[in-house]
Amino acid sequence: MGSRWLAQMPLPIPExxxxxxxxxxxxxxxxxxxxKRHERAGQHQGLSVAEKKERAMAECSEHPFMLSNPAMAAQVADFRIRLLGL
Structure with missing residues (x-):
């Protein structure tokens, strides 16, 4: 397997x-x-699904997958929204 499947640099997430x-x-x-963190903090009130997605994506901007394949990361986000009814 290529280096794509190996762990990338660690990025801390408090939780x-x-x-x-x-x-x-x-x-x-x-x-x-x-x-979910945005929902709990009340940051989703009055926003469209697209705006909610944009905010969550911005928070994930340093994730290795987002950095290496942003178009696919956006598709994964859309899938997660549909799958989980977010």
Whole structure:
């Protein structure tokens, strides 16, 4: 397997310390948590789904998968929104 599947540089997340990986699963988990964190903080009130997605994506901007494949990361975010009914 290529280096794409190996752990990238660790990025700290207060709720889940440890390494993040350059793959869709890792990005999806981080995106979900960012979305939920915004909801809990009341930051989603009055926003469209597109605006909510944009805010969560911005919070994930340093994730290895977002850096290496931003177009696919956006598709993963759309999938997570549909799958989880976010």
């Amino acid at each position: 889940k310390p440890g390494q993040l990986f350059d793959n869709a699963d890792s990005f999806g988990m981080v995106f979900d948590e960012a979305w």
